[in-house]
Amino acid sequence: MNETLLQVKHLQTNFYTENGVVKAVNDVSFAIREGETVCIVGESGCGKSITALSLMQLIPENGKVEGGEINFSGKNLLDLSKKDIRRLRGNEIGMIFQEPMTSLNPVFTIGEQMIEPIQEHLLLSKKDAYKKAMELITMLGIPNAEKIVNLYPHELSGGMLQRIMIAIALSCNPKLIIADEPTTALDVTIQAQILDLLRDIKKEFNTSMLLITHDLGVVAEMADYVVVMYAGKVVEEGPVLELFKNPQHPYTKGLLKAKPVIGERKDRLYTIAGQVPNLVDLHEACYFADRCEHAMDICRMKQPVLTEIAKGQKAACWLYEDGENR
Amino acid sequence: MKQYVLQRFLQMIVILFGTSFIIFFLFAMLPGDYIDSNISLTPQRAQELKALYGLDQPVLQRYFTWLGNALHGDFGYSLKHQEKVLSLLNKYVWNSFFVAIFALVLTWSIALVSGVISAIKQYSWFDGFVTFFVFAAMSFPSFFISLLFIKWFGVDLQILPIGGMIDTGSDSTGLAHLLEVGKHMILPVTILTLLSIGSLTRYFRTGMLEVIRQDYIRTARAKGLKERVVIFKHALKNAILPAITLLAFELPGLFSGAIIMEQIFNWPGVGRIQLESVSFRDYPVLMAFTMFLSCLTIIGNFLADVTYAAVDPRIRLK
Numbered sequence: 001m002n003e004t005l006l007q008v009k010h011l012q013t014n015f016y017t018e019n020g021v022v023k024a025v026n027d028v029s030f031a032i033r034e035g036e037t038v039c040i041v042g043e044s045g046c047g048k049s050i051t052a053l054s055l056m057q058l059i060p061e062n063g064k065v066e067g068g069e070i071n072f073s074g075k076n077l078l079d080l081s082k083k084d085i086r087r088l089r090g091n092e093i094g095m096i097f098q099e100p101m102t103s104l105n106p107v108f109t110i111g112e113q114m115i116e117p118i119q120e121h122l123l124l125s126k127k128d129a130y131k132k133a134m135e136l137i138t139m140l141g142i143p144n145a146e147k148i149v150n151l152y153p154h155e156l157s158g159g160m161l162q163r164i165m166i167a168i169a170l171s172c173n174p175k176l177i178i179a180d181e182p183t184t185a186l187d188v189t190i191q192a193q194i195l196d197l198l199r200d201i202k203k204e205f206n207t208s209m210l211l212i213t214h215d216l217g218v219v220a221e222m223a224d225y226v227v228v229m230y231a232g233k234v235v236e237e238g239p240v241l242e243l244f245k246n247p248q249h250p251y252t253k254g255l256l257k258a259k260p261v262i263g264e265r266k267d268r269l270y271t272i273a274g275q276v277p278n279l280v281d282l283h284e285a286c287y288f289a290d291r292c293e294h295a296m297d298i299c300r301m302k303q304p305v306l307t308e309i310a311k312g313q314k315a316a317c318w319l320y321e322d323g324e325n326r
Numbered sequence: 327m328k329q330y331v332l333q334r335f336l337q338m339i340v341i342l343f344g345t346s347f348i349i350f351f352l353f354a355m356l357p358g359d360y361i362d363s364n365i366s367l368t369p370q371r372a373q374e375l376k377a378l379y380g381l382d383q384p385v386l387q388r389y390f391t392w393l394g395n396a397l398h399g400d401f402g403y404s405l406k407h408q409e410k411v412l413s414l415l416n417k418y419v420w421n422s423f424f425v426a427i428f429a430l431v432l433t434w435s436i437a438l439v440s441g442v443i444s445a446i447k448q449y450s451w452f453d454g455f456v457t458f459f460v461f462a463a464m465s466f467p468s469f470f471i472s473l474l475f476i477k478w479f480g481v482d483l484q485i486l487p488i489g490g491m492i493d494t495g496s497d498s499t500g501l502a503h504l505l506e507v508g509k510h511m512i513l514p515v516t517i518l519t520l521l522s523i524g525s526l527t528r529y530f531r532t533g534m535l536e537v538i539r540q541d542y543i544r545t546a547r548a549k550g551l552k553e554r555v556v557i558f559k560h561a562l563k564n565a566i567l568p569a570i571t572l573l574a575f576e577l578p579g580l581f582s583g584a585i586i587m588e589q590i591f592n593w594p595g596v597g598r599i600q601l602e603s604v605s606f607r608d609y610p611v612l613m614a615f616t617m618f619l620s621c622l623t624i625i626g627n628f629l630a631d632v633t634y635a636a637v638d639p640r641i642r643l644k
Contacts, residue, residue: 058547082553090550097548102541106640107563117549152639168549 005073005175005208006032006055012067013047013054020280024050024063026232029306032176032225037202037209039223039240041216041255045276047232048212049098052180055210056095057085073175091121094169098181100161104153110164111149114171121172136167140197159190163197170201177201180212195221216259220244228252231277231287234306238313248315250292286318294319331632338624345620346613350392353612354385360405360607379405392613402610406602411614415596421491422583422595425511429518430576437523438566441530445565446557448535456527464524472517472590479513486513489592514591518584529572533565540564567638574630578622 013025024047032038040048053059055070055077070077073092077085089095097103104113114136115129124132134145140163142148153161162182169177179198183191195218202209211222219226219240226243228236228251236249247253254272274291286292289299298318306316361367361375376382380391395402401411440460444453463471480488487493487510498506537543538561546560547553583597596615603611635641 056548058544086550086552088550089548095545095548097541097545099541103545105542105546105560105564107567107638108560109639116546116551116555120550120552154640165545168545 003034004031005034005036006210007071008051008055008068009071010068011051011054011065011070013050013059013063013065015060015063017062017280022279023232023282024279025054027068028229028232028234029068030227030234030237032208032210034175034208035202035206036224037211037222038225038227039211039213039219040227040229041213041219042229043214043276045279046229048214048229049180051229052095052178052210052212055178056089056093058089058095087121090117090168090174091172092175094172094174094177096162096165096169096177096179096182099185100158100165101153101185103165104161106153109150109152110156114149114164114168117168118171132171133167136171137164140164140167158186159193162186162190162194166194166197166201170205170207173205174207176208176210178210178212181214182211183215183218184213191218198222216255228255231282232279233287234316235288236313236315236317237306238310242310242313246310246313248309248313248320249288249317250294250319251288252315254291286316327635334628334631338628341624342617342621346393346396346617347389349616349620350389350613351385353607353609354388356607358607360609363606392609396614396617401614404603404608404611406606406608406611411610414599414611415615415618418594418596418599419581419583421593422588422597423580425514425518425587425593425595426580426582426584428511428515429522430580432515432519433522433526434573436519437526438530441527442534442557442562442565444527444531445534445538453531456531460524460527463520466520468517468521468586469590471520472513472587475513475517476590489590491594510591510593514584514587514593517587526569526572529569530565533568534561537561537565567634570633570637571630574626574633575623577626577629578619581622582619 008031009029011025011028012023015022015024026047028047028051030038030040040051042048050059050063054065055072057065057077059065065078068078072088077088080088104110111130111133114133115126118124118129118132119126122129122132130149133149137145137148142160142163148156148160148164156164166182169179177198182198183194186194198209198211199222201207209222211218213219223240226238226240227234228243228249230251236243236247236252243252244256247256251272254270257270258272260266260269272291277287277290284303285301286295286299286304289295292299296318302318304316304318304321306314307320308314309320359376359381361372361379361381364372367375373382380388383391392402403409404411404414407414440456444456447453476488479486489510491510492498492503492506496506538557543556543561546556551560581596583595583600585597585601587593588595588597599611600615602608603615
């Protein structure tokens with residue numbers, strides 16, 4: 001297929017809290033090729049959003065990227081200066097956030113907020129930047145662009161604002177778009193529209209996309225390749241079809257079972273018993289062991305390594321390790 | 327918007343009448359009047375004077391007499407100073423005003439800058455220093471810190487005058503006069519600034535801290551904007567919006583005088599006139615000045631609402 005655009009290797013992001021060090025992203029590796037959509041799936045608090053923010057180096061103050069490499073079109077982002085990172089943000093990597101309602105500044109108009117990255121990165125004049133902003137708005141299917149640019153965020157609906165956010169992310173023709181749960185805060189009908197929009201954009205501009213979500217429906221619809229995260233680690237990854245058809249890791253299986261299927265009536269949906277473990281001071285073990293139906297002795301003693309199980313599909317689980325490796 | 331302004335304006339008039347009524351009766355309830363305090367008068371003479379000043383009439387009647395005159399712009403004569411109230415106040419209020427306005431501008435600029443820097447460098451040594459300093463400044467009683475400054479700068483170092491508004495016997499004019507007054511103003515302005523800077527700095531710091539954790543700040547960074555733009559455009563505008571209300575409340579404070587500071591620095595301000603008018607029951611001065619301040623308070627409130635609506639797009643007045 002195409003060339004690799006982004007390669008994340010052994011990314012490690014820690015948070016220093018009062019209770020101790022939280023390994024929010026613990027040795028995460030994945031790659032995104034040009035024009036590919038990679039989804040990171042997992043429960044709340046599994047580190048998927050922090051992974052995305054680590055790429056942009058936008059993690060909160062008490063967190064720190066402490067290891068690994070983020071290779072993006074030939075450069076390791078972790079080696080870049082603040083200034084170079086800033087030039088990359090919004091320019092080569094666009095980002096869309098979860099809450100469109102709070103992600104735009106309430107005291108500036110849509111137009112003012114849209115032209116900022118255009119002026120900053122593409123060095124257009126204010127007038128040209130406005131023109132470009134209006135083109136983007138029209139392209140994303142919002143009528144009356146001339147009117148919209150003069151409105152304030154509170155005057156638009158959530159779906160509209162998310163389109164504006166997408167327009168901002170797209171405005172400098174980025175090579176990669178990171179979408180952190182772009183549809184979570186929206187109605188179901190709007191969700192579908194936004195996803196369609198993202199897909200169209202991807203096709204039209206051949207941008208790569210990193211989509212963070214906990215919604216397997218979104219994954220099935222959007223992803224080429226899926227990375228499943230649990231407690232800061234990648235537990236399984238693979239092409240979307242294989243992963244859905246033939247999940248390997250008990251956690252992935254659980255996730256897929258927990259998804260309601262239309263037309264199938266059940267009194268109770270399947271749930272994975274237990275909770276995500278506290279990420280402070282985790283000891284060497286499979287972090288999923290406590291919730292796993294197939295947990296064995298070794299699961300509580302040693303951490304499984306991500307290994308290729310089927311073609312292109314990797315999982316980190318002792319069930320698939322050969323006897324001698326134990 | 328027009329309708330709102332008109333509505334508020336009518337409300338203001340009603341409120342002013344109500345305030346004048348309450349103030350007048352509260353002062354009338356204070357025991358004694360201007361004549362009673364003068365014990366050298368014979369009872370008969372005192373009676374004559376009371377009749378002359380109208381102090382022997384029932385309170386309600388006195389109120390309406392006062393109100394009638396006030397509506398014609400006549401606020402009467404000061405009993406103590408034997409001078410028209412308006413010209414008396416006009417003479418002193420500006421002395422207080424200039425000290426207050428300089429202190430206000432200084433307080434707000436220093437508080438804004440140090441509050442914002444404290445917030446973006448939270449828990450740094452600068453933040454610690456500012457926090458310590460503003461709390462210390464706030465905690466000193468004003469008379470103590472004033473006297474301390476007088477001792478340091480006026481007595482020990484002898485670089486600043488210890489009080490008054492001009493040098494004794496000075497008759498300088500023009501620029502020399504301005505410089506002279508300016509020099510006398512340094513200490514009072516510094517003291518007033520020190521006393522009020524604490525709460526405002528903390529206010530800006532808290533406001534800024536809250537704002538820089540918002541999603542839209544993260545968005546601004548994700549757009550690749552310069553950190554300077556993120557902080558001073560996106561964050562600051564949101565952080566100072568609530569402060570506009572506070573600024574409008576400072577309006578009456580500009581004219582009210584600072585009683586303690588004026589006493590200590592022998593500053594011929596309106597605060598002292600006000601204090602005297604209470605202790606001597608100088609009703610015309612008291613009424614005129616208190617009404618003036620309530621006017622300013624109400625106008626300040628009104629301005630706060632209107633400016634807030636003008637700068638915060640989320641608020642639309644109906």
